Amino acid sequence: MPRTPATGTSHVNVGSAERVLSTAAGAVLAYAGIKSKSKVGGAALAALGATLVFRGASGYCPMNDVFGRDSAHEQPEPIEIKETFTIYRPIEQVYGFWRRLENLPRFMEHLESVRQLDERRSHWQGRIPGGLGTIDWEAEITTDEPNRLLAYRSLPGSQIDQSGEVRFREAEGGKGTELQAIMHYRAPAGSLGQGVAKLLNPALAELVRSDMRRFKMLLEAGEIPTVAGQSSGRGHDKI
Amino acid sequence: MKALCWVGTNKLSVERIPDPKILNPHDAIVRVRLSSVCGSDLHLLDGYVPTMQEGDVIGHEFMGEVVEVGPALKRMKRGDRVVVGSVISCGGCWFCDHGHFSLCDNGNAHAAIAEKALGYPGAGIFGYSQAFGGYSGSHAEYIRVPFAETGSFIIPEGVPDESAVFCSDAFPTGFMAADMCGIEPGDIVAVWGAGGVGQMAMHSAYLLGASRVIAIDRFPERLAMARKYARAEVLNYEEVDVLEALKEMTGGRGPDRCIDAVGMEAHTPGMEHYYDLVKQQLKIETDRPAVLRQAIMACRKGGTLSIVGVYGGFIDKFPMGAAMNKGLTFRMGQMHAQKYIPRLLEYVQGGSVDPSYLLTHRWPLERGPEGYDMFKHKTNDCMRVVFEP
Ligand SMILES: NC(=O)c1ccc[n+]([C@@H]2O[C@H](COP(=O)([O-])OP(=O)(O)OC[C@H]3O[C@@H](n4cnc5c(N)ncnc54)[C@H](O)[C@@H]3O)[C@@H](O)[C@H]2O)c1
Numbered sequence: 001m002p003r004t005p006a007t008g009t010s011h012v013n014v015g016s017a018e019r020v021l022s023t024a025a026g027a028v029l030a031y032a033g034i035k036s037k038s039k040v041g042g043a044a045l046a047a048l049g050a051t052l053v054f055r056g057a058s059g060y061c062p063m064n065d066v067f068g069r070d071s072a073h074e075q076p077e078p079i080e081i082k083e084t085f086t087i088y089r090p091i092e093q094v095y096g097f098w099r100r101l102e103n104l105p106r107f108m109e110h111l112e113s114v115r116q117l118d119e120r121r122s123h124w125q126g127r128i129p130g131g132l133g134t135i136d137w138e139a140e141i142t143t144d145e146p147n148r149l150l151a152y153r154s155l156p157g158s159q160i161d162q163s164g165e166v167r168f169r170e171a172e173g174g175k176g177t178e179l180q181a182i183m184h185y186r187a188p189a190g191s192l193g194q195g196v197a198k199l200l201n202p203a204l205a206e207l208v209r210s211d212m213r214r215f216k217m218l219l220e221a222g223e224i225p226t227v228a229g230q231s232s233g234r235g236h237d238k239i
Numbered sequence: 240m241k242a243l244c245w246v247g248t249n250k251l252s253v254e255r256i257p258d259p260k261i262l263n264p265h266d267a268i269v270r271v272r273l274s275s276v277c278g279s280d281l282h283l284l285d286g287y288v289p290t291m292q293e294g295d296v297i298g299h300e301f302m303g304e305v306v307e308v309g310p311a312l313k314r315m316k317r318g319d320r321v322v323v324g325s326v327i328s329c330g331g332c333w334f335c336d337h338g339h340f341s342l343c344d345n346g347n348a349h350a351a352i353a354e355k356a357l358g359y360p361g362a363g364i365f366g367y368s369q370a371f372g373g374y375s376g377s378h379a380e381y382i383r384v385p386f387a388e389t390g391s392f393i394i395p396e397g398v399p400d401e402s403a404v405f406c407s408d409a410f411p412t413g414f415m416a417a418d419m420c421g422i423e424p425g426d427i428v429a430v431w432g433a434g435g436v437g438q439m440a441m442h443s444a445y446l447l448g449a450s451r452v453i454a455i456d457r458f459p460e461r462l463a464m465a466r467k468y469a470r471a472e473v474l475n476y477e478e479v480d481v482l483e484a485l486k487e488m489t490g491g492r493g494p495d496r497c498i499d500a501v502g503m504e505a506h507t508p509g510m511e512h513y514y515d516l517v518k519q520q521l522k523i524e525t526d527r528p529a530v531l532r533q534a535i536m537a538c539r540k541g542g543t544l545s546i547v548g549v550y551g552g553f554i555d556k557f558p559m560g561a562a563m564n565k566g567l568t569f570r571m572g573q574m575h576a577q578k579y580i581p582r583l584l585e586y587v588q589g590g591s592v593d594p595s596y597l598l599t600h601r602w603p604l605e606r607g608p609e610g611y612d613m614f615k616h617k618t619n620d621c622m623r624v625v626f627e628p
């Protein structure tokens with residue numbers, strides 16, 4: 001069962017498995033490293049990240065009971081990310097678009113594809129940021145209450161240990177649908193993974209937020225605004 | 240194509256860069272016929288708007304001809320002669336649906352940057368820094384227009400390019416300034432700043448029912464234009480004490496509605512100017528709020544202060560006590576171009592306002608840097624330089 005969020009006051013609460021790829025601490029670490037301005041630190045971060053990712057099943061012991069139970073003493077607390085947006089669209093449409101998991105890569109930047117295997121199970125493929133390859137994993141839907149709640153988690157044995165919920169709620173005053181995602185992820189056991197995960201939490205939260213914003217833009221505006229590919233008077237662009 | 244680029248504080252240069260391409264389904268490419276300078280660009284030039292990047296193409300007030308339409312556009316076609324609002328709004332969010340286009344949730348391609356600075360991000364603006372979306376501006380031969388059917392308007396027959404171009408930015412801004420005043424019959428409206436925006440605010444105040452309009456500036460030629468074209472009474476703040484003069488002109492009550500069409504780089508004679516300038520340059524204060532302070536003191540009790548002059552950060556010595564105890568109403572914002580442009584084009588077509596007198600210099604784009612220098616220092620009686628790329 002997904003854990004309830006730390007704050008008891010919010011009326012919607014969700015975790016999202018959607019951001020599955022970036023939830024892999026290693027992947028994000030690699031990403032942060034690649035984006036990092038400092039050359040040495042950046043390269044080191046990227047390398048460390050890649051190692052964590054590729055350590056995969058051998059390097060970290062998958063936990064069967066992903067969330068909610070502190071089964072082993074040394075098992076780290078899952079890290080929680082919570083983000084909320086209001087989408088100016090009817091709740092059926094917002095829920096429906098998300099529920100068709102095949103849609104997720106349209107707004108989740110590091111997700112390559114999602115394939116529904118059956119009612120509950122799906123196969124996910126993510127791109128490791130920075131062109132370091134892809135990772136595959138399987139996830140299952142643990143709760144599906146149409147127009148209210150969608151929860152899922154990675155299956156035991158995956159390289160990614162993550163779960164999340166997405167909650168939908170009609171906003172007051174005809175403002176659309178409130179969407180809240182709460183996700184939990186656990187870094188590979190051991191103090192290194194833990195430290196790294198803590199360090200990365202803000203970057204991860206930003207990635208989740210950015211994906212949710214893209215979701216909102218896609219539904220409300222029919223496209224995701226961009227300036228990528230636009231010409232400018234900067235060095236390489238000048239003729 | 241040729242494009243006028245920001246390369247650093249008070250440095251512009253004309254560069255050759257690749258033509259813009261359609262990047263998103265609701266984009267169009269417009270061949271720019273006229274593109275105007277605006278007071279807002281001076282804040283970029285002077286280095287008061289953070290997140291400018293070397294090589295950014297500036298310019299946001301423009302009109303032209305559609306040359307390419309994206310696959311998701313339904314009505315727009317090649318050859319349409321259009322004026323494009325300076326703010327980029329999606330047309331589909333709650334804010335757009337309620338006419339608050341400059342508060343659009345989805346128009347800014349760099350919403351996360353704006354969110355950090357403002358708490359919640361607003362619309363994009365052409366050629367106006369990375370924080371406002373990083374979109375290339377209109378001082379170029381061609382421009383990519385995102386959400387083109389939301390932001391572009393066909394210019395009616397009989398409205399010349401020179402009049403239409405100011406329906407992109409100066410006129411909607413001035414109109415919104417007057418609209419936010421909530422003018423009632425018999426009201427006296429005072430307008431600080433007789434630049435393009437202030438001039439349009441004066442016309443609009445009359446359109447919305449003001450009885451008298453008073454213009455405040457220090458450049459005689461701008462005040463002369465305000466009198467001649469916008470039927471304003473004028474005050475030169477270098478020659479008279481503005482608070483005293485306003486009191487006298489309003490029977491001791493103060494103007495009912497006050498419009499700030501100056502913004503964060505206000506100039507003041509005397510010590511106050513240097514106080515703010517020094518603080519601004521030391522980055523203790525980001526904006527010089529001289530006009531705001533004066534308008535708060537000048538305004539009639541229970542009156543309205545409408546702010547369209549742009550502020551970017553923090554201000555100092557704000558007379559909150561006067562504002563509160565006089566029961567003033569504050570309205571402000573970046574303008575909602577898409578809400579007003581159709582109505583303004585009708586005014587222009589019907590002949591009740593012709594903004595073309597703002598165009599004092601029509602120059603080729605190559606003279607961009609020189610044009611901005613003239614506009615900044617208000618030499619040669621320059622009101623607005625309009626480039627013809
Ligand atoms: N809100 C919006 O959407 C929006 C849109 C366009 C422009 N603007 C802003 O409107 C303002 C005016 O734009 P513009 O194009 O007319 O600029 P402009 O530079 O042509 O005119 C500004 C005028 O203000 C006058 N001024 C300076 N200090 C003054 C003072 N203390 N008292 C009275 N007048 C004073 C100047 O002499 C000048 O004539 C700028 O701040 C600009 O950024 C806002």
Ligand SMILES: [Zn+2]
Nearest residue numbers: 277278279408
């Ligand atoms: Zn402007």
Ligand SMILES: [Zn+2]
Nearest residue numbers: 329332335343
């Ligand atoms: Zn919008």
